[in-house]
Amino acid sequence: MATVNRIKLFVGNLPWTVGHKELRGYFKEFGRINSATVIFDRKTGLSKGYGFVQFNNLTALQKIEAQQKHLLEGSYINIQKA
Template sequence: MIKRLTFADEKERKSETKPGESIDKLFIHMATAVAKVGKSVHRIFVGNLPWTVGHQELRGYFKEFGRVVNANVIFDKKTGCSKGYGFVSFNSLQALEKIENEQKHILEGNYLNIHKS
């Protein structure tokens, strides 16, 4: 979210901008840079995870397909138990293609449900 700064904020941050550049332009530039970075990350949903699988096990399984940027299993806040699904992010589209080309994904005896997200 881009916040529009007040005159007092702009006066305080003047030293962070180049001469002649407004704060609004600086924030637009930063938001664009973040958006460009976000496009290079490819994410999948992984369902039917065994309750024994954590973040490291999920990462370990998918690292054979490509560089894993993030692997996250979703846990119930009250019980601390796995909800049986998670998300894995890769930095390349080739990793997703390798995953799609493999017919079955089995982790600790469970067939995984995988979808692009």
């Protein structure tokens, strides 16, 4: 049975207009996504400005790292391994 290398990324500085769908839409160009989640405040329902994206392969991570800046809905987002 093949082992799966799951790559989980922290994505910060998200605009408040970005939800799960928009986050997934941006990162799908880099590879197949397992999950894309924006973290929301439970009381207000507003985005906390960060989220997580998970991929199954290293190729997606390499493509993301090769692109120096990532612009999503007018804001440069920060991406780090989680």
